[in-house]
Amino acid sequence: MKKRADTRCTLLTLKQCARYLKKHDNYIILTHASPDGDTLGSAYALYYGLNEIGKRASVLCADIIPKKYDFFVRATDHIKREGATVVAVDVADKALLGELKEEFGDIVNLNIDHHISNSQFAENLYLDATAAATTEIIFELLSLMKVNINDITAKALYTGLVTDTGCFKYATVNAKTHIIAAMLYEYNINASEINRLMFDTKSKKLLELEKQVLETAEYHFDDKCIILTVTDKMQESTGCSGTELEGIAVISRSVEGVKAGVTIKQTDENKFKVSVRTYDPLDASAICKKLGGGGHKGAAGASVSGSLAEVKEMILKAVKEAMEE
């Protein structure tokens, strides 16, 4: 597929977004790499919804989809790349497409997202930064399109809602989030089972890794900032890595008095993924922006190169600046 000549991004309303999806027939739906419940829930709910109105779609993800999402993940249609309409969901920047960036980064036709930091890389964008999850938007979109929602679609939508809100705990949650959740309870979603899988279940190897990670805890700025480190070695010795580490950043924000919880994950010898979780008035996305990343006010991330000591120094500088602002 050809890269488009015009790199401007058109901002759509939800109505225009619905009209756009009705107009085309064959879709490739992209999730972000290291997939979470929201990007997967959005992609599959959109896939099921499009299928309901006779469209065909294929869901693509750069990384292996964790098994815990098996209850709504199914084989999707085979769609030829040529002539397909490319839709990204919950993808704030093309770099987040991971290995799919090369092929699709410059040819995304429609992006549906809720990240305030969205870099507007797609041809068309529907952005609602007030949505607690992208599945909130997908629910509204399917409703507007008068698309039939099945139990499996509802499960995918609910999973996005709970995973992006820490089970309705985060500051991003509003009345609408709960109203949509309530409407999803009308379907056979088995919400308690979804929540058990998403929040109360971890593998033995993850527990072992967490034990080691807790040993690395270091405090800064009057204990207002904590840094946890996940090294290559820990990932090798426990056999726990990649998407299996999803959720580990949550630990940092659970410590009393901490305003900035930082988790550093080693991805290569001199490469680290930094996850930042903050409480008001600190802005995680502002901290991560200083490190070349982005995200939400309460949760953001960045990829940083350097030695572990250098990376820590950069992070502390960014956190300090944010605390002083």
Ligand SMILES: [Mn+2]
């Ligand atoms: Mn999301």
